[in-house]
Amino acid sequence: MDRILALARAAALAVVLPVAALAQDLASWNDGATKTAIVDFVKAATTEGGPGWIAPEDRIAVFDNDGTLWTEQPAYFQAFFVFDRVKEMAPRHPEWKEQPPFKYVLENDMAGLASSGEKGLMELLAATHAGMTDEGFDDILEKWLAEARHPKSQRPYTEMIYAPMVEMLDYLRANGFQTWIVSGGGIDFMRPWAEKAYGIPPQQVVGSQIAKDYEVIDGKPQFMRKPDIFFIDDGAGKPVGIDRHIGRRPVMAFGNSDGDFQMLEYTTTGEGPRLGVIVHHTDAEREYAYDRDSHFGKLDKALDAAPERGWLLVDMAKDWSRVYPDAK
Incomplete structure (x- = not known):
């Protein structure tokens, strides 16, 4: 026993x-x-x-x-990705200068962007994440992650x-x-x-x-x-x-x-x-x-x-x- x-x-x-x-x-x-x-x-x-x-x-x-x-x-990291995409695409879309929520991004108006709420964010996502294949999107994202830095720490976002x-x-x-x-x-x-x-x-x-x-x-x-x-x-x-x-x-x-x-x-x-x-x-x-x-x-x-x-x-x-x- x-x-x-x-x-x-x-x-x-x-x-x-x-x-x-x-x-x-x-x-x-x-x-x-x-x-x-x-x-x-x-x-x-x-x-x-x-x-x-x-x-x-x-x-x-x-x-x-x-x-x-x-x-x-100070904002969702995907939002920073979106902001950079909007600024990169802006020369092909002059109407964005007067069109919320795009104008808020171009003017770095975070309060205005916040006021646009989920609807505004969805508009930005649709404009910056579409019109390409998944492979094309992955290439853009990979390049951004390699180059972009957090505004406070200056470290890559993945760190x-x-x-x-x-x-x-x-x-x-x-x-x-x-x-x-x-x-x-x-x-x-x-x-x-x-x-x-x-x-x-x-x-x-x-x-x-x-x-x-x-x-x-x-x-x-x-x-x-x-x-x-x-x-x-x-x-x-x-x-x-x-x-x-x-x-x-x-x-x-x-x-x-x-x-x-x-x-x-x-x-x-x-x-x-x-x-x-x-x-x-x-x-x-x-x-x-x-x-x-x-x-x-x-x-x-x-x-x-x-x-x-x-x-x-x-x-x-x-x-x-x-x-x-x-x-x-």
Whole structure:
């Protein structure tokens, strides 16, 4: 009997110890209640036979991108891409000088651009992302990512990713979780670089989509991009995108704004163990401090709902020992 008990204890430790060791991989997370809650959830999810066990096929974690995996201030990075495209295309469109929202971009009028709302942004996206093949768009995006720099840090945009969140992605995958991006950003804007930056392959990126047609051009099948929006993966659209692309309700959701409210709600109201996490931007020194009054990444409704719904609030200033990875 003693030998059987000893073997049982060894088997239990074999399940628990790897997770405890992997928690050390969250090196940029300061010890505290937030880190402990996440590690405890993962430890329980991977302890077979325990009350928090989650079957491997159900271990799905979804992450917003803008403001959750990388910086979103002073504007969404895709918006900067759009601005540069508008200025590049402007000589062929003299009417844009007097036509909102294009005139706001050409005049660097961020307040005016914000006032144009989602409708204005969709107009800009349609004008700058269409009229070409997917391959043509990828070439333009690749060139921009190589040359463009963040206005504050002067680092490439793909270096403005959050080191603690990259560690979180690695930690979850090491514990058998699938990691997906579910973002309001364009799916074609994120897919070319997400795997290198986050370890998330293109097929696990869900985002807003422009309309496309399948065409054979010079004997080569291609997708031609149209000046219409097919799907907006934000707000209530996020659970729809999850259902269309993933087909399972996630058990973990990470966001940072009211645009993630429905994704957090959908994830955490399912049966069994669930966890919702909100990255709260509290660090004006190392990044930006904002929530309720921000034009980009507004966090108001979800901030109020977090305590009653049991969503964790990551205090960036207190919970993270660093924000960005080392410069290359």
